[in-house]
Amino acid sequence: MTGNLAIDLAISLAGIAVLVALSLALGAMRSAVVTLDTAAERLAFDEPDFLPREWMVGMDGKSAAALSAGGDETALVFAVGDGFASRRFRRGKVGLEKDGAAIIFRLGEPSRGTVTLAAPDEAVAAQWLLRLAGRRL
16 A cells, blocks of 8 residues: 555445445335235244244334233244344343334343334224233233
8 A cells, every 4th residue: 555554444444334335225214114925934043943823013113022822921023134133032031112203122132222113093002011021912
């Protein structure tokens, strides 16, 4: 390169910044949409022994939640870039809270701290929060 450490370092950092910006731009253009079909397909692939009884698909297309047939587990499917991820957990093992018409899952993972499930309105969010927490209406 130039032989000057400061200039070489600046050129390298500028190159890295360009590559990071390019990857963000390309990644932002491609994002998956969670539908009932895509969520059920992903959950069946990741957790074949999970039998969903009831689904709620987020209004924003970013996440969906399912209650198990046995009633003691919940599964969450959410968009990650142009793909999907899922988490399965027993009721009471994940922090839940309601923020308006949204239910927030506090997963406590380094890669994904929270996932938001957008309900159609606040009443539906409140009902689903009770279901996800294991309480009946």
